[in-house]
Amino acid sequence: MDTNKIAVGLDIGTTKIVAIVGQKNEHGKLEILGMGRSKSLGVHRGVVNNITQTIESIKKAVSEAEKASNYKITDVTVGIAGQHIRSLQHSDYISRSNFEDVIDDVDIDKLKDQVHKLVMLPGEEIIHVLPQEYKVDSQSEIIEPRGFHGSRLEANFHVVIGQISLMRNIARCVKEAGLNLIGITLEPLASSDAVLSQEEKEAGVALIDVGGGTTDIAVFKDNIIRHTAVIPFGGNVITDDIKTGCSIIERQAEILKVKYGSAWPSENKEIEVISIPGLHGREPKEITVKKLSQIIHARVEEIISLSYLELRNYGCEEQKKKLIAGIVMTGGGSKLKHLRQLTEYTTGMDVRIGYCNEHLASGQPKELASPEYATAIGLLMTGLNNLENYKNKFNYTQEKEIQPKVEIKKESVETEKKIKEISQKEEKKKEKKKSIFSTFQEKFIKYINDTE
Template sequence: MGDYIASIDIGTSKICTIISEIDKFGKIQILGIGRTYCEGIRKGVVVDIESTSRAICESVEQAENMADVEIDQVFVNIPGGYASVINNKGIIAVSNENREIGTEDIKRVLNSATIISISPDRQIIDIVPEQYIVDGYDEIKDPTGMFGVRLEADVDIITASLTTIQNLVKSINKAGLEVLGIIMEPLATAQSVLTKDEMELGVLLIDIGAGTTDFSVFKDGRLMHSGLIPVAGNHITNDISIGFKLTSNDSEDLKKKFGLAYTGLAKSENTFQISPIGINDKVNISETQLAEIIEARVCEILEIINKELINVGLKKEILTGIVVTGGGVSYLRGIKEIIKLLFGLPMRIGQPNGLGVKDPTFSASVGMINYSLKRKFNYYIEYNNVEKKKTRSKSKNKESNKVITFVKKLWNDYF
């Protein structure tokens, strides 16, 4: 067996866990998948640690049982709207006598880039090197082995609310797990649903979940802008409940079975029966009536995104189009048509690629695995002031976990 790496996507309505194996050829194979409902998250933030911890345990145990291994370290995501990006530069003199740049030099230059003033209520969670510069020569992706006197690094420093981080980490610790790294969700999702050309030429990524909508613009291979809207799939379900006087469960079923995001595709002659609360007899409604409710909320989400992109001057940078993912509306018929109508840009549904999982619900969790393997160092940061993790009870004996440690070793003396 190879080394194992696991990710947990903590969303408003569900928690997804993926356990993967890195084989002797360096290839990734997904071994186990877990997905459970969670009531301890509101709009991407932990509001009930106990409830969230229980849901994490259930999701992880599902994945462990499928994979027949145990894990004790995981990567976890944080919504893009709750993280901030700071651009900075680090500069050092190469330490080796022969002037060959090594791992220690790269660690030192990244470390020097983190010497910035940030608010006491925020913490650095990631450092993304955009380019290295060796003696004035720029656009270098990996300077390891090159010769030079001065090494510079242009980096994006990712920070997040300390309170948000601590509640997230504590929930995972209570589930008997250690947080190996916290990854900004758009950076992770991009690794599973976007192509290299899209990220270089300019693309808008919209991740619509249950409680929040993340949207991000990528250009020249880097994250240019990220935002969060507290409106998503659950709001559509709630609108249907109010409009037709249905329970939440019935509204969700109605949305998934018959929902259309664009009224232009709906046919009034297509009808189906519903059972409104307080009415004994069933009632007929048309496909058009349902589509009108869904389209109104979808348009609200898209118009907010469109307005912000115009305000920050980035709409003109979206040359390749729009990619929509997440479990909120990506499955709805008509979503492509309404987005093309409002934005005037090509659009496609983003599904995880390369690891055999096609469900957009797993875009972030698959992306975290891709992201963690792409990065050779600079994302393992110790989290202080969290409760010592408990040991989870196991249903059976399994192989001991061998989660990759080569990158963590590089990070031990980083901060």
């Protein structure tokens, strides 16, 4: 087992906390070494509301994953969600002093860093700065600006924002559980990595992740993230409605939803009756499957309508922004019977349920391909990609450091000076070079440490 190639995804959800340990095989597929799961006791609608209980739940899930994988977990990649997440579109530009030099990573990072300095509302922090199209001088709709000549570099950005205090609570729980938080990403982005194909992202697709406490949305078009949103309703609200409508306890309501629940009442007959055991010797209660479906249908229709409203806010009804690949639904709530049919009927779009099996190596437990593990699998993929990016940068740096030493011995003094100048320039690039994520991550982790 090569521990340098192993990563851990930690999904801190409203209903469950999942820790997944894995690595990539020689074909680039995920090999899951172990998984741990525990009931989430201190999270409500994606936000931590009980620090102590959340820490205990994290420890339980991590301990279970360690036993299953025989791997000591220290570093984790965590997802962020919750109703406090919002997004906006922003355009910005930089002027370049020497337009004869080609645009490189330093210029792009300078532009992204400028967006990171945007003034937010009190208590808010930028999580992601996601570039869409670039514009170099008068040439627009450029996807990859590196290598272009120009004096002005401009771009449209999708900026994701969250409440720093609520994000800090998640980071605190992870730290108090004895773990290092090395990666933070928006949960719908993680889920999209796990269940969407490149063809779907190019054609135009909406990911709707129906979780326990929230429904997360991410829209892609031309392989670019176009819109994100979080709706503060999920599977738990459906359970609450069943509990209230049938006057039963939560555990019974959850069982009814999972075993007999349907989002399409007309598919059920009036004569189908479910008997629910009474409490402490009381008479059992009876409810028809059709009435149960009617309760579920009312809430699910609301969630779908709010999700479709977000898609319309993006502009999915415009010809240029049309989502050809339709909707992909994932998350534990997507397993509800007839949900796909109701979504198709309500939105008029093609719908499929998103599974993670495309990225899993053969021989993995079928349970892991379930939609409810999409976010955890996506977070694992993010962690593994970060490891690869770090390794590639390290190898690139090593080559840059070694190469000039070999050349200097063979070249003249004038060439030696040029090589020294190039080496210094590369060193400056290396210092400035930061990923979209690392800029926020370093600031965020520093913020956590400074407040201790």
